[in-house]
Amino acid sequence: MGSSRLLFFCWILPLFVANLSLGADPYFQSRCVDTAGNYTANSAYQANLNSIFSQLTSHPDFNYGFYNLSAGQNPNQVNAVALCRGDRNQDECNTCLNETVSELRQLCPLYKEVIGWSEFCTLRYANRDLFGELETSPGSCLYNVQDVPNPDRFNQVLDKLLTNLSSLAAAGGPLRKYAADNSTVGVFQIVYAMVQCSPDLSEQECGDCLSVAKYGIGGCCLGKIGCRILRPSCFLRYESEPFYQTPIPLPSPPHSTGRKVSKERKIPLI
Incomplete structure (x- = not known):
């Protein structure tokens, strides 16, 4: 980590x-x-x-x-x-x-x-x-105590990165709503970020959840080199070092039926 x-x-x-x-x-x-x-x-x-x-x-x-x-x-x-x-x-x-x-x-x-x-x-x-x-509370936040050396530039790059990742994750299908990538802040600094929503959310709901999570940075870890914002339906994380791997491959998308299918598995009644 x-x-x-x-x-x-x-x-x-x-x-x-x-x-x-x-x-x-x-x-x-x-x-x-x-x-x-x-x-x-x-x-x-x-x-x-x-x-x-x-x-x-x-x-x-x-x-x-x-x-x-x-x-x-x-x-x-x-x-x-x-x-x-x-x-x-x-x-x-x-x-x-x-x-x-x-x-x-x-x-x-x-x-x-x-x-x-x-x-x-x-x-x-x-x-x-x-x-x-869609649920955005209760929530939690964890952050690295170290400050970034150029907070204004860092925050601008981070905001753009998280906005782009949120759009990619929200547009994901019913199997996964996840995105991760990095951006260069300066000559010697890169910010790595990841976002994910519960895939049972709609595109709009995922985007809304990640917007709430991103807003939480200001009250918890603004200007810090690493942070996790945790919500029931989504989360985001960013660090100054790589922390994620290549996503697990998904199958080719099936033909859409226009119907939301539950993945619920029933357990014998008690």
Whole structure:
């Protein structure tokens, strides 16, 4: 991660409980949503949540890093959405989801609604619909404490880079909305950036989410050489050193039917 080793944490929306874990991912972030309530230990809700966790950690299909799962029925239904970074393969995705599940079990026990951000994946679950819902809160921000040497020029280049990447990601299809690239700031400085949305969002929704994320830079990490802005439906990251790989290839786009297809996989009712 290069220069990202020195990071501060900026908590967004203090109405939500914020937690930091020092496990496999030292910059893991989570939100345990108080307003959604709690479930009882050994209840039907917990059994359904365990079914979700089991599916995520043993799913045989890659699905290009996106999963939409549901278990049980109201009032104990659990819905989950998981998203892996567009440059990560199936093994890396599975490892990240396993570690994220383990972290959330410890950090947010008995919470009905939770979100966790690892470096390579995001996991959300709740007792309400999540698929296709644009959500920009709760959120979090992490930043490198080092200042850029030429902030005005850096901010101009970064803004243009993120705007271009946001447009590319938003125009992505239902399998992936992801883009990464770099721009030269000066003779000896390059900024590397990545953006990604949950692919169940529309082009407009993805663009809106990334606009909110980009706006968050001003309140968290303006003028810093590295930053991550984390939102439920999207995220962005930029660094002064390379941190992303070549994206996992996607298949040729199928003929459009004009209909939005859910990737939801139902789990036996409990």
